[in-house]
Amino acid sequence: MVPGAVGQPITVTEKRGTGSDVVRFDLNRSLTGMGHERYRAGQEILGNRPPDELARRLLATDGVEAVHIYSNVVTVHLTPGATGAGLGEIVHELFVHYDHDEQADQQAEGVTPAAD
Secondary structure, eight states: OOOOTTTOOOOEEEEOOOSEEEEEEEEOSSTTOOOEEETTOOOOOOOOOOOHHHHHHHSSSSSSEEEETTTTTTEEOOTTTOOOHHHHHHHHTTTOOOOOOOOHHHHHOOOOOOOO
């Protein structure tokens, strides 16, 4: 589990992108460090890291076409006509109901955890 993260909601500021099909969320914590993560509807998400779980949750809602996460910014591309209503709450509650397993992450990335 992420120490101190479970049960703590994320502070989220929602902003509309330049077009009506983009919603951006600025968070009070980084999800990816300096890495970019991109996810598309219909794509299988194999990882178990926080950005993977957030993308799964966002893409499971109606109207989400793609998700891009970079550090503490989550950009959601909506399908035509979608409003993005409720997406901020999904981001806000990521760590409230998410039990992060670091060992599963390492196995998914092909890293063998060190023996105790």
